[in-house]
Amino acid sequence: MWKIQKRTWILSIFLISSLVGLAGCTEKTVKDKSLEGSVTEPQQQPERKPQEEPKKEEEPKPVVVNVIDPITKDLVKSFLPVDLGFGNENDTYKKEMEKWAKELARGTDQSPGYDQRMILDKLDANGQIIKGKPKIILEESELVEKLMAASVVGGDVELPLYVTESGYKxxxxxxxxxxxxxxxxxxxxxxxxxxxxxxxxxxxxxxxxxxxxxxxxxxxxxxxxxxxxxxxxxxxxxxxxxxxxxxxxxxxxxxxxxxxxxxxxxxxxxxxxxxxxxxxxxxxxxxxxxxxxxxxxxxxxxxxxxxxxxxxxxxxxxxxxxxxxxxxxxxxxx
Known part of the structure; x- marks a missing residue:
């Protein structure tokens, strides 16, 4: 009898100890979850953009005037007006343009001008036309006006050539x-x-x-x-x-x-x-x-x-x- 009571008592103590241990594990688990919920993750800092360097002001492009032959499309002359005094000595600059236009139209000792008298057509012995040459006039004053206008902004200037063919059919x-x-x-x-x-x-x-x-x-x-x-x-x-x-x-x-x-x-x-x-x-x-x-x-x-x-x-x-x-x-x- 005593042995049976003693065995029962030992078993009871063992069960109570087991329940206490389980309760301790459960409490720990709850506490761990509570702690985990209370931990705040570190906030991600916004990515910093590299600081933009201040834009440099673009230097103005030089004004260039190109004079073009409208018939051949060849470049006759290219120049920077500022190098010839435009903007500072406009009157002197205009006189230089007038002198150049005159030489271009009428020619110099070194080169012929654009102005050309008409060489009339002719009939050969068989009645076929032998072509001459048309009359060509370079309008000097019109060229100077175009050059003065282009000297402000630059660009191409076509020679004002006026071509006259013979007046017959x-x-x-x-x-x-x-x-x-x-x-x-x-x-x-x-x-x-x-x-x-x-x-x-x-x-x-x-x-x-x-x-x-x-x-x-x-x-x-x-x-x-x-x-x-x-x-x-x-x-x-x-x-x-x-x-x-x-x-x-x-x-x-x-x-x-x-x-x-x-x-x-x-x-x-x-x-x-x-x-x-x-x-x-x-x-x-x-x-x-x-x-x-x-x-x-x-x-x-x-x-x-x-x-x-x-x-x-x-x-x-x-x-x-x-x-x-x-x-x-x-x-x-x-």
């Missing part, structure tokens, strides 16, 4: 020989070989020249130099009121014959000069002296229609005719 060329509307003949001594040859060469140079409406005919430009290289010979010519020997003597008879022919039409004279002495092949005051590089005979076709210059060289005679189409004959202004 290509399809009319084959018919311009249909009818003569004016004619004049002068005589010379065919035995004087040198002079006769010079008349022949210069007459051939202006033969079959097409003068379009509004075109300006220049004898010197059309005929060219009257020198030995072009076949001209020594003959008498008037120089400073004296008859002297010179290469090309006699070409003034060709220019004077042409003057008396076109004078029958409504043309406008651009340039015309008299000899210093009377000549025998035209009446007094009806001559037109010429010299390549010097006096020229120029007229503008203001008749309202295109026409053809026709020369007929014979033994001792030179005849020059102005011819046009049958249709244009009635429209021609005298």
């Amino acid at each position: 290509p399809e009319d060329a084959a018919h311009l020989d249909e009818v003569a509307v004016a004619s004049y003949t002068t005589k010379f001594n065919s035995a004087v070989v040198g002079r006769s040859k010079n008349i022949e060469i210069s007459a051939q140079a202006i033969n079959n020249i097409i003068v379009g409406t509004g075109d300006i005919f220049s004898f010197n430009t059309t005929v060219g130099p009257s020198d030995a290289a072009h076949g001209y010979q020594i003959a008498k010519e008037i120089v400073n009121k004296k008859l002297v020997d010179g290469v090309g003597g006699g070409i003034c008879q060709t220019s004077s014959t042409l003057f008396n022919t076109v004078d029958k039409l409504g043309v406008k004279y651009v340039e015309k000069h008299h000899h210093s002495l009377s000549v025998g092949y035209v009446p007094a005051g009806r001559d037109a002296t010429v010299s390549y590089g010097g006096p020229d005979f120029q007229f503008q076709n203001t008749t309202g229609v295109p026409f053809l210059i026709k020369t007929i060289y014979g033994k001792g005679t030179l005849t020059i005719e102005i011819r046009t189409t049958n249709a244009y004959q009635s429209q021609l202004k005298n």
Whole structure:
């Protein structure tokens, strides 16, 4: 009996001890969870952006002016206006631009200018057109205005070139020989070989020249130099009121014959000069002296229609005719 009670008592103590241990474990677990809940995680600091450096002010780009040829698209000149005084000495700068524009238009001893007289078209022996050259004018004042404006902001400036083609229709060329509307003949001594040859060469140079409406005919430009290289010979010519020997003597008879022919039409004279002495092949005051590089005979076709210059060289005679189409004959202004 005593053994049974003793065993029961020991077992009871063991169970009580076990329950106390479990209670202790449970309390610890609750406390641990409570502590875990009360722990505050460290807050994440915001990422700092690198401090931006202050922007540097951009230096202004230099003002550059480029002058362009509108026909070839080539660069004629490029410069910085400030280097030439723009902004400080504008009046002086403008004068420099005017000087440069003049040289560019008219040329210098070293280079030709843009300005170009018209070289008129011509018909060959088969009636085909031989092209000449158009009239070209570089407007100097307009160029200076463009340069002054561009000097403020820079940029490209195209040369103000004005190109004028001959005033006739290509399809009319084959018919311009249909009818003569004016004619004049002068005589010379065919035995004087040198002079006769010079008349022949210069007459051939202006033969079959097409003068379009509004075109300006220049004898010197059309005929060219009257020198030995072009076949001209020594003959008498008037120089400073004296008859002297010179290469090309006699070409003034060709220019004077042409003057008396076109004078029958409504043309406008651009340039015309008299000899210093009377000549025998035209009446007094009806001559037109010429010299390549010097006096020229120029007229503008203001008749309202295109026409053809026709020369007929014979033994001792030179005849020059102005011819046009049958249709244009009635429209021609005298």
